Amino acid sequence: MIPSTLKTLLLLSFALILYLLLHVPPPYLPQSLLSTPHEAAPLPTSSHHLLFSIASSAGSLGRRAPYLRLWSNSARAILFLDSPPPPDPSFAALPPIVLSGDTSRFPYTFRRGLPSAVRVARIIKEAVDRNESDIRWFVFGDDDTVFFVDNLVRTLSKYDHDQWFYIGSSSESYEQNESNSFDMAFGGGGFALSHSLARALAGVFDSCLMRYPHLFGSDARIFSCLAELGVGLTHEPGFHQVDIRGNLFGMLSAHPLSPLVSLHHLDSVDPIFPNRNRTQALEHLFEAVNIDPARILQQTICYDRLSSLTISVAWGFSIQVFEGNLLLPDLLPLQRTFTPWRRGRNISLSRYMFNTREYPKDPCKRPVVFFLQSVGSNHDGVWSNYTRHAVGNCGQTGAIKNLEQIRVLSQKLELNIEQMKAPRRQCCSIFPQFNKSMVLSIRQCGVDELISMHL
Numbered sequence: 001m002i003p004s005t006l007k008t009l010l011l012l013s014f015a016l017i018l019y020l021l022l023h024v025p026p027p028y029l030p031q032s033l034l035s036t037p038h039e040a041a042p043l044p045t046s047s048h049h050l051l052f053s054i055a056s057s058a059g060s061l062g063r064r065a066p067y068l069r070l071w072s073n074s075a076r077a078i079l080f081l082d083s084p085p086p087p088d089p090s091f092a093a094l095p096p097i098v099l100s101g102d103t104s105r106f107p108y109t110f111r112r113g114l115p116s117a118v119r120v121a122r123i124i125k126e127a128v129d130r131n132e133s134d135i136r137w138f139v140f141g142d143d144d145t146v147f148f149v150d151n152l153v154r155t156l157s158k159y160d161h162d163q164w165f166y167i168g169s170s171s172e173s174y175e176q177n178e179s180n181s182f183d184m185a186f187g188g189g190g191f192a193l194s195h196s197l198a199r200a201l202a203g204v205f206d207s208c209l210m211r212y213p214h215l216f217g218s219d220a221r222i223f224s225c226l227a228e229l230g231v232g233l234t235h236e237p238g239f240h241q242v243d244i245r246g247n248l249f250g251m252l253s254a255h256p257l258s259p260l261v262s263l264h265h266l267d268s269v270d271p272i273f274p275n276r277n278r279t280q281a282l283e284h285l286f287e288a289v290n291i292d293p294a295r296i297l298q299q300t301i302c303y304d305r306l307s308s309l310t311i312s313v314a315w316g317f318s319i320q321v322f323e324g325n326l327l328l329p330d331l332l333p334l335q336r337t338f339t340p341w342r343r344g345r346n347i348s349l350s351r352y353m354f355n356t357r358e359y360p361k362d363p364c365k366r367p368v369v370f371f372l373q374s375v376g377s378n379h380d381g382v383w384s385n386y387t388r389h390a391v392g393n394c395g396q397t398g399a400i401k402n403l404e405q406i407r408v409l410s411q412k413l414e415l416n417i418e419q420m421k422a423p424r425r426q427c428c429s430i431f432p433q434f435n436k437s438m439v440l441s442i443r444q445c446g447v448d449e450l451i452s453m454h455l
């Protein structure tokens, strides 16, 4: 055992070295690189430049208000409803409510579908026709879409809002393409149109809508009219339609290497943290989001050679400790903790738009899982603490037998546009000598550093 004063000293000096190593450039490029020399330098895109138009209804608003409250207070947002909502004093804290225009003149012929799809699609035109000033991006989503506004701002900053861009992501479910397309942005995951494209689309939308009465959803109508304008989808993997059910753990613990932008269908999945209801669990995630939004769910792998452990961190959410030396590429596929969107499908036959791997049925064959307990920041950087989630009595031995808590030190992730365009996973170090409590430090990797166990 190292005496605790020495331990503290080691920790502090390590933190200082890290701070110096991690010093990252300011979040935005010099303006000279972003504009032609003759133009006045434009301000960087901020949340004020995004107008969120959210499809809701008098019937669903009460149920979805807790989701909207999580993110919309930091955003410029409008709720589009079918009819006036029932009186509820708590709605006062929500974004302004606008009633959608009458769409009964547009045909809808999809059998057993919802004709409200036309109203929801036409929100695009109604949002643009409000002539609001200073909008670079029109963003669309449902009332059960949770946006991570800072991350969306950063993501959209990579693109020129004066060009035509249609940005979003497809469904997780391969089967969902049967009635749709791999190149359609699924509406619930949210999508963004550059202001120039949104204005062009709004101008032709009503005439285009008349050609697509046979489609199911609003997003398919928008996709079709954009296709007629000659525009294709720019995929951004941070948007999540969440066309899966049950336990999202496998999805949230192996997020792609881009910022988390949205989560949808949160009514159809289990609470994302144990022992909390859905709202409380999301509020808990937002404690981490509010401290370091860009790092939320970002996956980092640490190796402890001495104890022969592989540790996978999904920052702000969970840590998994595996016994032995697991190769990094084998930790990137999503563990199948969830079930397919279409109920009744044979789970082992359903296919996804990403690689998956098995999640053992026997809890004792699974990694030991730790969930976020608390997060805060001080002069060292950001501390996040994770506590062990006990399932069953697996009689573990060895290094992880007594491990109860993992603390993670990191620096706030501030990526500039060039770093956003070419993201790189970060590295991780383990402080030696752990018993009940382990300390990890997440840092930028060395130039040619490999994320593997150094044998």
Ligand SMILES: *[C@@H]1O[C@H](CO)[C@@H](O)[C@H](O)[C@H]1NC(C)=O
Pocket: 129, 130, 131
């Ligand atoms: C927006 O501008 C157009 C064209 O100038 C105008 O016809 C329309 O009435 C304006 N809409 C609103 C809501 O001000």
Ligand SMILES: *[C@@H]1O[C@H](CO)[C@@H](O)[C@H](O)[C@H]1NC(C)=O
Pocket: 174, 175, 177, 178, 180, 181, 182
């Ligand atoms: C969608 O997937 C189904 C199989 O589930 C396949 O038969 C069909 O060709 C696919 N459609 C497109 C547009 O890729």
Ligand SMILES: *[C@@H]1O[C@H](CO)[C@@H](O)[C@H](O)[C@H]1NC(C)=O
Pocket: 277, 278, 279, 280
């Ligand atoms: C979740 O728990 C909180 C606090 O106990 C409670 O106020 C809220 O109504 C619960 N939400 C749901 C959807 O059960």
Ligand SMILES: *[C@@H]1O[C@H](CO)[C@@H](O)[C@H](O)[C@H]1NC(C)=O
Pocket: 346, 347, 348, 349
């Ligand atoms: C699901 O499909 C797999 C592979 O074809 C098969 O082995 C299994 O029996 C099926 N399960 C059910 C419940 O039909």
Ligand SMILES: *[C@@H]1O[C@H](CO)[C@@H](O)[C@H](O)[C@H]1NC(C)=O
Pocket: 374, 375, 376, 377, 383, 384, 385, 407
């Ligand atoms: C994490 O845990 C340590 C020790 O248990 C504690 O000192 C620290 O305040 C905790 N940090 C946060 C952010 O909760």
Ligand SMILES: *[C@@H]1O[C@H](CO)[C@@H](O)[C@H](O)[C@H]1NC(C)=O
Pocket: 001, 402, 435, 436
């Ligand atoms: C580790 O913690 C356990 C449980 O508190 C304790 O019994 C054991 O002596 C500790 N081991 C070391 C090396 O400190």
